[in-house]
Amino acid sequence: MDTFGLLAEGLLAALQLQNLIYALIGVTLGTAVGVLPGIGPALTVALLLPVTYRLDPAGSLIMFAGIYYGGMYGGSTTSILLNTPGESASIVTALEGNKMARKGRGGPALATAAIGSFIAGLIATLALAFVAPWVVKFALAFGPAEYFALMVLAFITVSAAFGDSALRGLTALFIGLGLGIIGIDLQTGQARLSFGIPDLLDGIEVTTLAVALFAIGETLKIAADRALAKEEVLAVKGSIWMTKDDWKRSWIPWLRGSAIGFPIGAMPAGGADVASFLSYSAERTFAKRPEEFGHGAIEGVAGPEAANNASAAGTLVPLLTLGLPTTATAAIMLAGFQQFGLQPGPLLFTNNASLVWALIASLLVANFMLIVLNLPLIGLWVKLLTIPRPWLYGGILVFATLGTLGANGAMSGRLGPISFSFELLLLLAFGILGYLLRRFGYPIAPVVVGLILGPMAEQQLRRALAISQGDPMILVHSPIAITLYVVAAAAVLLPLYLRLRGRGDVLGQLASDED
Amino acid sequence: MSAEPVRLARRPDGAALVIAAILAGIAAVIVWQTSQMRVPPIQARIGPTVFPYIIAAGLGLLSIGTVVSAFRRGFPPREDDNFIPIAWIIGGLVAQLLTLGWAGFSIGTGILFAFTAKAFGRGPLWQTIPLGVVFAFAVWFIFAKGLQLSLPMGPLERLVP
Numbered sequence: 146m147d148t149f150g151l152l153a154e155g156l157l158a159a160l161q162l163q164n165l166i167y168a169l170i171g172v173t174l175g176t177a178v179g180v181l182p183g184i185g186p187a188l189t190v191a192l193l194l195p196v197t198y199r200l201d202p203a204g205s206l207i208m209f210a211g212i213y214y215g216g217m218y219g220g221s222t223t224s225i226l227l228n229t230p231g232e233s234a235s236i237v238t239a240l241e242g243n244k245m246a247r248k249g250r251g252g253p254a255l256a257t258a259a260i261g262s263f264i265a266g267l268i269a270t271l272a273l274a275f276v277a278p279w280v281v282k283f284a285l286a287f288g289p290a291e292y293f294a295l296m297v298l299a300f301i302t303v304s305a306a307f308g309d310s311a312l313r314g315l316t317a318l319f320i321g322l323g324l325g326i327i328g329i330d331l332q333t334g335q336a337r338l339s340f341g342i343p344d345l346l347d348g349i350e351v352t353t354l355a356v357a358l359f360a361i362g363e364t365l366k367i368a369a370d371r372a373l374a375k376e377e378v379l380a381v382k383g384s385i386w387m388t389k390d391d392w393k394r395s396w397i398p399w400l401r402g403s404a405i406g407f408p409i410g411a412m413p414a415g416g417a418d419v420a421s422f423l424s425y426s427a428e429r430t431f432a433k434r435p436e437e438f439g440h441g442a443i444e445g446v447a448g449p450e451a452a453n454n455a456s457a458a459g460t461l462v463p464l465l466t467l468g469l470p471t472t473a474t475a476a477i478m479l480a481g482f483q484q485f486g487l488q489p490g491p492l493l494f495t496n497n498a499s500l501v502w503a504l505i506a507s508l509l510v511a512n513f514m515l516i517v518l519n520l521p522l523i524g525l526w527v528k529l530l531t532i533p534r535p536w537l538y539g540g541i542l543v544f545a546t547l548g549t550l551g552a553n554g555a556m557s558g559r560l561g562p563i564s565f566s567f568e569l570l571l572l573l574a575f576g577i578l579g580y581l582l583r584r585f586g587y588p589i590a591p592v593v594v595g596l597i598l599g600p601m602a603e604q605q606l607r608r609a610l611a612i613s614q615g616d617p618m619i620l621v622h623s624p625i626a627i628t629l630y631v632v633a634a635a636a637v638l639l640p641l642y643l644r645l646r647g648r649g650d651v652l653g654q655l656a657s658d659e660d
Numbered sequence: 661m662s663a664e665p666v667r668l669a670r671r672p673d674g675a676a677l678v679i680a681a682i683l684a685g686i687a688a689v690i691v692w693q694t695s696q697m698r699v700p701p702i703q704a705r706i707g708p709t710v711f712p713y714i715i716a717a718g719l720g721l722l723s724i725g726t727v728v729s730a731f732r733r734g735f736p737p738r739e740d741d742n743f744i745p746i747a748w749i750i751g752g753l754v755a756q757l758l759t760l761g762w763a764g765f766s767i768g769t770g771i772l773f774a775f776t777a778k779a780f781g782r783g784p785l786w787q788t789i790p791l792g793v794v795f796a797f798a799v800w801f802i803f804a805k806g807l808q809l810s811l812p813m814g815p816l817e818r819l820v821p
Binding site: 195196312330332335338340361365369533534538539542544551560570577580 | 675676679683686689690693694697699706707708710711712715718719722725726729734735736738739740741742743745746748749750752753754756757758760761762765769772773774776777778779780781782792795796799803807808809810811812
């Protein structure tokens with residue numbers, strides 16, 4: 146069947162009442178967490194995983210994708226009205242968006258962000274539908290050696306290519322890889338690095354690590370911040386609607402942002418934050434009135450907001466077709482697939498075609514829901530910004546521990562007469578790790594990606610070496626693998642060269658921090 | 661950045677040296693634990709020990725890199741963090757950890773909620789702990805009764821049939 150047929154069938158499935166409800170829950174939650182400072186889509190999906198494992202797989206995955214899309218929409222609201230990005234992909238939006246809001250043009254800023262997100266989401270989701278089958282055809286020819294090369298490339302782009310230091314990015318990645326070794330080796334059944342603790346035999350849960358690093362680490366960092374300025378929420382004054390001039394200045398950045406964002410997300414080249422930053426520089430270069438940049442240029446909101454949504458859709462290409470997560474949110478969505486016994490990759494498109502296409506189609510549906518949720522109901526979301534911090538972070542920690550207990554509530558630890566939950570102890574330890582990583586300027590996403598992708602890379606490596614009977618030359622046997630290694634090497638060396646030439650600050654702003 | 665960059669550049673970043681030592685320590689633990697594994701000879705070449713050794717080697721190299729970075733002051737400047745709120749939050753998590761088993765979800769989590777609020781400057785505890793317990797009980801009711809999540813029970817939870 147051709148792509149149109151498959152997509153139409155998926156659309157029928159997505160329009161079933163049950164899936165519509167899941168999508169609605171997803172986009173609503175996603176918008177809310179995008180708006181709230183301090184929690185992003187990665188954390189939300191991680192928290193929801195334990196709650197959803199009894200639900201229908203298709204419905205849960207539709208919900209997760211809705212959260213991802215919604216988070217990208219909601220983040221812009223916080224950036225524009227509060228100057229504190231709700232998630233890292235919206236940092237750039239704050240540059241121009243907040244200036245617009247200060248000038249009383251908050252309404253048009255929010256509108257161009259929402260409409261831009263909608264258009265980009267629509268284009269990028271359609272691009273996903275048409276690119277994915279093509280990648281699948283290509284990926285079916287991949288052997289273990291090529292998969293290993295692909296994962297090495299993903300490791301490099303996630304950790305070393307962006308951010309202000311390749312050293313710290315790689316260190317974060319290797320911490321994740323090290324955590325990935327813990328537990329029983331699947332091929333031989335031998336315990337590794339479990340120190341005789343039975344709870345460690347199953348390995349470290351991705352969700353526990355992600356919740357700890359994102360929720361607890363972030364809460365600790367924010368609580369420790371002395372210079373926490375009293376932020377004022379700017380009211381949306383005047384008309385929310387864009388003027389004719391706004392439309393004229395926005396539509397090209399929307400399209401340009403989509404064109405920049407989708408490939409960045411699709412070729413494991415960093416997350417939405419990278420895409421939005423590149424789009425911002427592109428808009429500044431092409432602007433007819435560059436002097437307005439820094440003082441509230443609408444192009445600087447329209448482009449990056451389109452780019453971050455397009456790249457969120459782009460990220461789903463490697464995730465669905467190759468099983469390769471390139472952002473923290475994608476890594477946790479991969480854990481979500483695995484929870485339901487599904488392994489994303491080329492085989493998913495043949496074995497679970499209906500689920501994949503329902504998921505892709507429901508992204509289109511979610512996109513329509515989001516524009517409705519975000520334009521007329523904007524006032525409601527702004528109210529979320531007024532929740533006092535003590536209650537907000539208290540609540541975040543309550544739900545963080547709830548999710549962890551829900552996943553594994555066994556009271557298996559003992560301290561004298563008191564029994565405690567070992568999983569919560571891990572949560573606390575990783576939470577402190579998350580704080581330290583933030584304090585010393587280490588990125589977070591590589592740790593999560595390393596934990597989930599490390600064991601998969603090991604499996605492919607051992608499979609490849611088993612086929613060649615131990616000859617490591619098999620790893621560079623095929624042109625595809627060699628190409629992937631060359632790209633990976635370039636991804637390390639090019640930023641190094643830029644840093645040496647004193648352009649490091651540009652890369653520093655591209656730091657892949659969260660989602 | 662600083663008025664005396666030359667003098668600063670000579671003094672290594674102490675915290676970065678500690679990080680380097682920790683990375684080297686983790687690498688050593690991985691090597692030590694992996695060397696203790698008994699691997700059947702047939703798998704010796706590509707068995708379960710290869711990958712841990714690769715990671716330990718990587719961590720070792722990164723540790724050396726971190727030492728170099730410490731001497732070159734390569735780390736971003738650190739903010740002057742306030743550790744008192746951190747102590748409150750960690751204290752709340754530890755208190756929850758130790759009370760959940762016998763006092764149940766609501767009481768343990770209520771304490772966590774109140775301690776976190778305290779970290780963000782909202783008190784006093786005798787007001788926020790009851791508030792937290794009520795909130796946590798509502799959460800428990802929704803998730804344990806509505807979504808059948810298995811959460812630790814205590815005296816409060818047993819009141820609900």
